Amino acid sequence: MTNNPNENWENLFASLPLDTTPRDQHRARLKEQVEKTHAAQPMAPARNHTLKNIGIYLMTHRAPQWTAAAIIVACLTAFFITNRSRPALALDDVINTIMNAKTARYDTIAQVEGQPPQKFTTYFMAPNHFRQELVGGFINISDLAAGKIMSLDPNTKRATVFNMVNMPAGAKDKKPANHFEMLRERLRQVQADPDKNAVSLGEKELDGRTVVGFRFNVAPAPMTIWADAQTKLPYRIETNVLVPPRVEVVMTNYEFNLDLDESLFSLDVPAGYEESSIDVDASPPSEKDLITALRLCCEVSEGEFPKGLDVASTTTYLAKYVKKLSLGKDGQLTANQMKQMLRIPRGFLFVTLLPANSDAHYAGAGAKSGQAERVVFWYKPAKSKKYRVLYADFTVRESETAPDVANAVKLPTMQLMQPAAPAKPPAAVTTKPPATAPAVAPAVAPAVVPAKPPAVAPKTPSIKGKQPNNK
Amino acid sequence: MTDPDQPDETALLDDLVLAARTDRKAFGRLFDRFHPPVFAYCLRRLLVRAVAEDVTSEVFLQVAAHIADFSGVCLEDFRRWLFRIATNQINAQLRQSIRRRELLEAAVQMGVVKEAASTPLLADKPARWDEVYQALGEMAQREQSIISLKFFAGLQHEQIAAVLEMKPGAVRVALSRALDKLRERLLESDAPSQSPTGGGN
Numbered sequence: 020m021t022n023n024p025n026e027n028w029e030n031l032f033a034s035l036p037l038d039t040t041p042r043d044q045h046r047a048r049l050k051e052q053v054e055k056t057h058a059a060q061p062m063a064p065a066r067n068h069t070l071k072n073i074g075i076y077l078m079t080h081r082a083p084q085w086t087a088a089a090i091i092v093a094c095l096t097a098f099f100i101t102n103r104s105r106p107a108l109a110l111d112d113v114i115n116t117i118m119n120a121k122t123a124r125y126d127t128i129a130q131v132e133g134q135p136p137q138k139f140t141t142y143f144m145a146p147n148h149f150r151q152e153l154v155g156g157f158i159n160i161s162d163l164a165a166g167k168i169m170s171l172d173p174n175t176k177r178a179t180v181f182n183m184v185n186m187p188a189g190a191k192d193k194k195p196a197n198h199f200e201m202l203r204e205r206l207r208q209v210q211a212d213p214d215k216n217a218v219s220l221g222e223k224e225l226d227g228r229t230v231v232g233f234r235f236n237v238a239p240a241p242m243t244i245w246a247d248a249q250t251k252l253p254y255r256i257e258t259n260v261l262v263p264p265r266v267e268v269v270m271t272n273y274e275f276n277l278d279l280d281e282s283l284f285s286l287d288v289p290a291g292y293e294e295s296s297i298d299v300d301a302s303p304p305s306e307k308d309l310i311t312a313l314r315l316c317c318e319v320s321e322g323e324f325p326k327g328l329d330v331a332s333t334t335t336y337l338a339k340y341v342k343k344l345s346l347g348k349d350g351q352l353t354a355n356q357m358k359q360m361l362r363i364p365r366g367f368l369f370v371t372l373l374p375a376n377s378d379a380h381y382a383g384a385g386a387k388s389g390q391a392e393r394v395v396f397w398y399k400p401a402k403s404k405k406y407r408v409l410y411a412d413f414t415v416r417e418s419e420t421a422p423d424v425a426n427a428v429k430l431p432t433m434q435l436m437q438p439a440a441p442a443k444p445p446a447a448v449t450t451k452p453p454a455t456a457p458a459v460a461p462a463v464a465p466a467v468v469p470a471k472p473p474a475v476a477p478k479t480p481s482i483k484g485k486q487p488n489n490k
Numbered sequence: 491m492t493d494p495d496q497p498d499e500t501a502l503l504d505d506l507v508l509a510a511r512t513d514r515k516a517f518g519r520l521f522d523r524f525h526p527p528v529f530a531y532c533l534r535r536l537l538v539r540a541v542a543e544d545v546t547s548e549v550f551l552q553v554a555a556h557i558a559d560f561s562g563v564c565l566e567d568f569r570r571w572l573f574r575i576a577t578n579q580i581n582a583q584l585r586q587s588i589r590r591r592e593l594l595e596a597a598v599q600m601g602v603v604k605e606a607a608s609t610p611l612l613a614d615k616p617a618r619w620d621e622v623y624q625a626l627g628e629m630a631q632r633e634q635s636i637i638s639l640k641f642f643a644g645l646q647h648e649q650i651a652a653v654l655e656m657k658p659g660a661v662r663v664a665l666s667r668a669l670d671k672l673r674e675r676l677l678e679s680d681a682p683s684q685s686p687t688g689g690g691n
Contacts, residue, residue, distance in 0.1 A: 025640075025665075025669075027610040027611045028611065028640075028641060028669055029641060030606075030607050030610070031603060031607045031608060031611060031622075032534070032641040032642065033607070034603060034604045034606075034607035035534060035600070035619070036600050036601075036619075037533060037534060037537070037600075039526075039529065039530035039533050039534065040526075041525060041526055041529045041530075041543075041546075042543070045543050045546075045547075046525055046529075049521075049525070049546070049547050049550060050518060050521055050522070050525070052547070052550075052551065053517075053521055053550045053551055053553070053554040054514050054517065054518055054521075054554070056551055056554035056555050057514050057517045057554040057557060058514050220512050220513065232512075234508075234509050234512070234513065425658050425659050425662075426658070426659075
């Protein structure tokens with residue numbers, strides 16, 4: 020006998036005198052039927068999911084431009100941190116066309132659920148230059164190796180330059196962390212075990228051409244590519260953003276090795292633009308940073324913890340934080356205020372960068388700061404057997420087991436977004452091309468996305484003029 | 491030690507769910523994975539193997555016909571969807587008096603609940619399976635569904651909440667009350683059931 024009534028009932032129902040093993044014949048016949056039914060259905064549009072595009076969410080979310088820029092910068096720090104140990108990739112003969120591309124251009128359409136689609140164009144120049152042009156003339160130019168991103172607003176003639184400081188040692192010397200390097204990694208993973216990682220979606224007509232579709236299960240950031248059957252080049256790449264609200268992203272119109280003027284990627288502030296410069300801490304965020312971020316959120320929400328630690332929450336709390344600030348007469352943030360504000364996404368980034376097996380959970384919805392016994396967050400640090408449990412009074416205690424909190428939400432982490440390590444050594448890559456895949460490159464969503472002008476920004480504070488201390 | 495860079499099984503299964511929307515092979519693998527638990531769920535609730543097989547078939551044919559429109563993104567989403575369909579199908583069956591009669595007839599054949607299983611709940615009172623199923627069938631449909639998903643499908647509270655679109659806390663409370671009610675009815679019942687009864691609302 021047990022004191023747990025559920026267990027007693029479990030025992031009772033477990034004693035049902037039934038053999039619940041399905042009959043093989045029924046199972047086989049049914050499988051045949053359901054597969055036929057499945058095959059008879061019209062092909063669904065691919066809905067792939069990647070968490071890479073936090074920035075795209077921001078870009079398309081109705082958030083002030085500075086908000087988007089702030090978190091994008093924070094995400095860039097993640098880019099450096101999480102790619103620091105990636106090995107340089109050997110080129111694969113099969114994918115030389117893509118892997119050797121010196122320049123590229125492609126269009127992206129991102130649609131946030133319930134909002135009109137947003138379009139922008141990305142330019143890439145090896146090894147690490149990006150330029151993204153948005154509707155309305157907004158431009159973002161970045162050089163990740165230099166740790167710099169410049170956001171240009173041609174309407175107000177303002178240029179905001181984000182400089183990443185405190186980067187992990189050697190980060191700049193590593194293979195540049197850019198879209199194309201990541202493509203190579205992804206393809207290498209697929210080729211390492213094509214049977215496991217590549218699923219053929221068959222042929223179809225798309226915009227008057229025959230394309231071949233493949234789903235790359237390089238988990239947990241899969242993607243679908245529709246490649247031109249003749250040129251073997253990617254024609255359309257579809258991804259989704261898992262973080263609500265749902266964002267569907269389609270990248271198309273790829274061009275490779277086109278002539279691009281280097282001036283497109285210049286990080287010199289254009290003449291006539293008012294420059295603001297902000298240093299962003301690019302060191303790996305810590306648990307302390309998360310606590311600081313949550314404190315800041317509570318300070319601007321009458322003590323209430325954020326409902327979530329997702330991008331939407333970050334945006335919300337950035338907006339609340341700014342609302343509390345004493346802005347100048349022109350309603351603009353100072354560089355220092357911006358720097359302080361960036362502590363919120365930096366803290367949230369700590370969670371994002373946790374290892375996939377950290378079992379991070381958030382249970383802060385409804386919690387109020389100061390509640391000493393209220394668990395709001397827990398995770399298991401790398402190589403630790405114990406959980407770190409954060410309470411609403413901002414204390415942290417260690418626990419052998421994960422807390423049992425009813426409304427806890429398991430958190431996605433950036434490690435889940437990163438390409439997994441290759442299943443086999445690189446030497447094995449070239450020996451066996453995907454059984455079902457043509458020689459096309461997989462793709463990931465752009466790792467760097469531009470700050471987006473607000474679709475509707477009632478009163479958009481921007482950054483005050485050049486700060487001497489930042490230069 | 492687990493390599494945090496390696497995709498875990500859950501992530502791979504999430505991918506399988508996504509791929510199953512368009513890929514027959516992937517869909518077949520999902521079928522292989524979920525057919526046994528769905529069949530077991532149906533059988534435990536309906537007791538008649540032939541009926542359980544029919545319902546299981548209907549469930550998977552529905553899934554196959556609508557997988558293209560399935561908007562879930564992970565294994566848990568799929569499980570929730572699958573068991574919601576299964577629960578609806580089971581409830582539809584149990585709205586038919588002939589099915590309820592068949593069920594109780596089968597329950598009568600199963601005889602008495604093992605003493606070791608019934609004693610902790612019902613003390614010295616012996617319980618028969620037809621009493622258990624009759625008492626269950628007299629409960630509100632949501633209560634029946636919660637109990638069935640918990641003990642026949644083996645779902646956790648959070649999963650039941652997702653299937654029935656309730657809050658996990660509400661599931662806990664409803665389950666506790668439903669089990670108390672079920673126990674009371676079993677303790678009150680003292681005669682073998684000869685006529686099937688319908689479910690409440």
